[in-house]
Amino acid sequence: MQLNMALRNKLVTQMKSVQNATHVYLRVYSGPPPADIESAPTGVRLWAVEITTKFSVADGVAVLTGLPIAANPIDVGVAGYARISDQTETKWADFSVGLTGSFQECILSTLDMALGVSARLLELNFIQPES
């Protein structure tokens, strides 16, 4: 299956169906993501922010605007994955995390979360490949 660019852009725009919720959160956890995406998050919740900005869409990629967002970690550990969800935790997506240049979906200023040391969300990309 291959999708044309118009459809790819439209599909990633649908990410707003999460953003139409009253509150949207991005939370970073330690360890690997759950093998089953339908499962509750695993690991230690290390960092969390409410997302109040929108995605801009082009070339089949939705890019979160208004970055960076800084917040202090809520626990100590190494970031393993990130989950964006609405406030009712009905709809969610898990993202890989990494540092700048690592080509991950969620780019953080650090993977080593320490209490009292601010960490920043630098990039969050939601990608619909052609196939």
Add this chain to the structure above:
Amino acid sequence: MKINTALRNAIASVLASPSTQGVLSIYSGAAPASPESAATGTLLWRHSGIGLIAEDGQVHMGETPFTANAEGTGAAGYARYSLTGTAYMIQLTVGLDGADKDIALDTMDFVAGEPASITCFTFVVL
């Protein structure tokens, strides 16, 4: 990235809602390398008003098997589904039942004026 079924269904609703329908076309030959390119090959089969359903994280054709007469003669190579009234289009693989393709057909050999059936049309977005 992984997304849960509720979000996947919401995303797929672009293609699959009660108010959306599209045109399914089957062509001969190899598919163009890019879905941005014009269709190639001979148009073998085309039907409009085809609706899709999003459920369980998948998109599928609501009514299968779906039978209509072929418009051309030749061996099926690929298919395209275009959402009516939009620029949205998907290029799909075709094969016989059990061939692990996006669209399953009851025959790969189309003959103009003779019936051919879509037996399964299922794909996953994102």
